[in-house]
Amino acid sequence: MTEVIHIEPAGLGSRLEAIPPVGYLTRKALPIKRNDAEPLTREDIQYDLLYHIFNDNTQVFTNQVPGKYDKVTFRQLYVNALYHSSKCSKVLKDKMLDTPEFAVEFAKIALLTNVGRINTTMAFFPEMKTALRTYHPVPSLQKTDGNAQDAPRIKNCLKSALLASEVKKAPPSNPPEIIARYCSGMRPPTSVVNLIFVLSTHAALSQTMSRTHFDGNINFLDLFIPTNLSSPDRARAFLFIMFYYLEAPTGALKNPFGDELSEQDPAKAPRMHVLSPSEARRENVDLPEELEWGHKMSAQRNIFLQKLVSTDTRTRKQRLTPTSFPEHLNQDRLREGRAMETRHGSTMMARSCITCREALNQSVLRLGPYRRWMMTRASWSNQFMTSPPRLPQSHRPFLLLRPSHGRRTDFIGNWRKF
Known part of the structure; x- marks a missing residue:
């Protein structure tokens, strides 16, 4: 079962003097750890959090690609960033256009990859042969056909989701650089995908973000791990941070995702409600059909592995056993x-x-x-090889061209001229 991180509530705007504990100990402990063919449940991926993030209809984000609307929702912003990535294949683009539900499901998996919850050792199609990755069905995010991507391809797509100004010039690598670009007049200062990369990396290395946006006892990455904080409140805090860095890092604009705490301090994320054990059990509940589909895909993966192992064993025996003549x-x-x-x-x-x-x-x-x-x-490698028949050969006779052939002197002992 997924370990739930319990976070003690803190007072309004309180600050801790000591370095606060966070929900993860190291960056390596952040990704989801599961065995091969084991499904990822709603609790593993924090489905309710993703649902509230991508179902928010507040159109306050500047469209980062030329389009019909100047302001879009976070769902539109993130899906457009993935669609216009230089590493997004034509097949994937066509599928995103034909099936908008698939585009949202793919964006949710990409967001988990963006923050580091899904690492590059995971794949999501059962016919995977490499031993470097593990297969994991995601029943809640694979309800549409075509979501057969692995984490390395998703991460390559994310790494290439840059603004036009960031293609030739390196994008910002820390929050102060993003704020400096905004102050210099760049709107938006960076792409939403790169912003999440920067915040995830910076949150794992420093406690600055914990003290800047929260009260010191949680961090940015704690929003995506199983915890006893409310999923709608965590989604609101995530959208608050996105708007803060992309639209109003100086506090000139009012953050639409803020509360009374952010009115006092524009950098403070809204407060998050701590759930009781009974309330926490009502979140991220897997549906019966999702559990059945996950077990079905796990069984399909096991059958595929058994066939693959038997085929490899038979091929290895054929290579090691000499072929005999009938x-x-x-x-x-x-x-x-x-x-x-x-x-x-x-x-x-x-x-x-x-x-x-x-x-x-x-x-x-x-x-x-x-x-x-x-x-x-x-072609000796795929044919049996026979030596050529050796025909009997007679000795060559020693034929002299003339009586003195081969002699250096004549018959009376004088040297001959050749």
């Missing part, structure tokens, strides 16, 4: 050898056979000995 072929070779011995004499060497990995090609046996030998010389 008995009837041995008799045919014996009769052919005797006939050749009768025609060319008893000094003919017996032809040998070199065993190889592949099965024998029966058609090559019907060729003559010389053609067969030339063929096997050209």
